[in-house]
Amino acid sequence: MSRFLTRRLGALAATLLVSSFLIYAAMYAAPGTPESFLVQGRTVSAEVLASIRAQYGLDDPFLLRYWHWLIGVLGGDLGESLTTRQDVASLLMSRIPTTLWLTTYAAVLIVVFGVAAGVAAGLRGGVFDTGVLLASSVGFAIPTFFAAVLLMSVFSVTLGWFPVFGSGSGLPDRMLHLTLPAVALAVPAAAVVARITRTAVVEERDAEHVSVALARGVPWRVVARRHIVRNAMLPVTTIVGVNIAALVAGAAVVEHAFTLDGVGALLINAVQQKDFAVVQAVALVLVAVFGLVNLVVDVLYAVIDPRVQLGGESA
Template sequence: MSFARFAVRRLLEMAATLLGASFVIFGAMYLAPGDPASFLLSGRSASPAALAAINSQYHLDDPFAVRYFRWLGQVLQGDFGRSIEYRTDVSKLLADRLPSTLLLVVMALVLVVVAGLALGWIGAVRGGATDSTILVTTTIAVGTPSFVAAILLQGLFSVRLGWFPTSGTGQGLGDMIWHLTLPAIALALYLIGMLARVTRAAMLEQLGSEHVAVARSRGVPERQVIWRHVFRNALGTVLTTGGLIVSTLIICTVLVESAFSIGGIGQLLELATTTKDFPTVQAISLLIVGLFMTVNLIVDLLFPLVDPTVTLGARRSTA
């Protein structure tokens, strides 16, 4: 299948999936207990006329189908509605909070890729006590939830040692990076352990393969054997975890942002869910689904470049 045909097919699939996800996301909020009007009133009593005015303003009294298609039409125009909690456009809320979340995710992703691949490589190539130490370390990392890592790092490096801020995002790129260093480590720790173990297992499998033995018998330098015949062939297996890694980063961002009081998308989603701020929850949920699908599309497009034996459109093994 040609690249253009595959890309068009996947984009159509993404559009159909987003449409289905939009219906589920929109409907799920209205199945949850509670009434958004009660949050707007903050527990105060209101006359039937005042309650009717609120319902009319936010279209809460319209039939479900009418609300859904009105909302979908607005989303297609880039309008996610007006936040019930903040009384402002959801698009503005996302624009204000998205940069800090994206920077946090990017910093954590860099840590995961660099540390995960390096530890997996070292463990597979050196073996012995080094491999055992890396296995124990990555096992501890995998067994440490992000919110636990956030509390431990905050208590040690922020409260006791005072090396990093305890909360906030800072002002300016340099200050933001300094504020988000500990949150990025807490967010990346679990995934570093996971990626390291996946990389190690994939490289060990390649080290025991026939083509590696043939390359060594021909006198190919060990460094080239490891790079060209072991690591490059192991990348196919590693790449299949790319979607899972990014998905986990985005999901765990909610916990880490709350622990460090980072005013990002994750913290906004938590607050909006608590207050039944329908437009905000729906916009963030749809954004997350779109990011998931975009990452999976990128992985599918990169996979044939990493493994030439795989063609576009072929099913990948996720084992």
């Protein structure tokens, strides 16, 4: 297991290094420059522009600028926001709790409802199976932003059950405020997870080894737990991991709709204001989160099926 983890951590480090270069390069390849934003369209002298470029190191060669930025990131220095003049790391730390609560809440909903509905549909079949297929098709077709607007209209404006704005304070109040955003964020992903889980369970249920186990008199509950559900969890783990990793990026739409002070809302504002340092930091965080979730999925693969671990170490 130690060699397996070492390989995966090395791959994650290489991914983050390449991603950091692409993120830094993409920001400077995009239209607009930091100095043009800083002057806010005002006409300034060449000396002022030169001083701005010197202050932010824009006259240095590109690779040197990237190297200084990378060293700063490794040391915890993500730069300074061009709009607020605040430390970017401090801005992120103030926004991360809201996004973390939201995505964790949504991830729990995806696992509980998506996996549970898919397993039940695959094992039971019949009307319940048809209902899950229909509900998953509808859920997958609903865009996240439309789901957010619909939930707000029904459960906040019409029924008044949930608040619309803010993330709340304290556990009960926070859960109340984040319920609608989490549901809006989880609906499409839960639909995909339910559909794929159901398909994986049906394939395992109709497999030959299941028929043999039942013919030998093994109780259905044991067969369902050990032979069907467990074997079906490999593809399910993959799709759950991918969808949970995508929640951080998808949270931007939901945070904007519900005016939450999360990382996603910070990213949208930074892009609109061409705040290079903030965009680069948030993008790097998104890549890191996606890589860490994939690492967790790899470890779960090795736990569910030790052959995955052995195959990785023999390569």
